[in-house]
Amino acid sequence: MAAGRGVIDLGEALRELRRCADLSQRELAERSGVPKSTLARIEAGQDARPAFRTVERLICAAGGELVLALPGNSCHALTGDGRLTAAGEPPLTLDEEPTVEPPEELRDEAGRRYPAHLDVRRVRTLKDWPAAWWVHSYTLPERLWPVRVPELTYDLDRARRDERRRRNWTRARVRFRRASEGLPATSWRLLAEVPGAGPVGELRAHERSVDLLLGEEWGDQRELVLEGVIVAPGLRTLGIGRGLIELLSKEMAAAGLRAAHAIAEAGDVQFLLACGFELQASRPSALMLEV
Incomplete structure (x- = not known):
């Protein structure tokens, strides 16, 4: 199987497919009808010329696909999640060191x-x-x-x-962008998204005028009030919230805004401190009106 300019290591490809399908050698052998000893030899590189039908049965049983291409035509490479992508596409890489070892x-x-x-x-x-x-x-x-x-x-x-x-x-795969379409010019909405899967995090903020706040002329100085940062359950501690704050800082610098304020409770305080916020001396009271 050709992959770009090189040749796919069949043993490595099968191990990666098994990992993504969460199958042991015994389980894949049972699904495919290929003897476990044959599968073990292929993965160990001890069977240099396995039968095409054997390879096809193993790949299909693990949830992959087998694609052939003539020389000079577009060929496809086997990816780690069991899909085949066109050769030449840039691979997706983790932003930080992966936890899984070869x-x-x-x-x-x-x-x-x-x-x-x-x-x-x-x-x-x-x-x-x-x-x-x-x-x-x-x-x-x-x-x-x-x-x-x-x-x-x-x-x-x-x-x-x-x-x-x-x-x-x-x-x-997560990507960050500002998505303020349809909102007032003073409203900010930043999204963390996974292409094809939708949003996994969101940050909302709004601008306020220091002139209106203090009743004085400060040269039309503006600042932001952070309304909240939300990350999907099960995806916290991955750096998604920090990524939204980092994008906020870049967007503020581009817009000429120098300050952002926030009110937080419990663990959210530590999160904002870790993102560069500082505690202020003035602390507004928490008020409630029931009608």
Whole structure:
């Protein structure tokens, strides 16, 4: 199978397809009707010329497609999510270091390769290890760890693997833009979107005049009031809210606005402080009118 200028590593492609389909070698063998020993040899690179029908059955059983192209015509490459994209399309990359390590490079203490569909990852902090239920703070010094923490880990629970993949998939594709169409000129709406999937975060703000606020002439000085930042449940702590604040700062600089104000409660205060906001001495009272 040609992929652009090179040749697809069939073993690597099958492992990636299994990972995306969350299938073990045994499960893919059962679905495809191909013996597990044959699949293992192909993935290990020990079967240089597998039968075309065998390859087709394995790829289709894992949810992929097999596309052939004549020399000189547009060919297609197998992507990590089981789709085929035209060669030459720029690949999507994660904005930060991926958590999943290449499975062929990771071995257990006996030298055996980890199952590709388990998304093996390195344990760099306690937060990376699902079994660290015994600690309430991820800043616990290593000398106080009551049990040995492994170098590698993975999630046995399918739901946890799917959730982690969904978060990584979203983080790799999220895009930010200002979407104030149809709103008054003084209203601001910033969106975090995943192409083809819709919005995953939103920021709203509005302008106010310092002249009207203070009753003095300040040269028509304007500033922003942040109304709120919302991120879809399950996608928090991925940097989406921070990305919206960063876009807000750029848009403010382009519009000549120098200040943005916000009122926050509980954990939202820490979020805004981490984004560069500062606590002010004046604190408005919280009032309510019931009718």
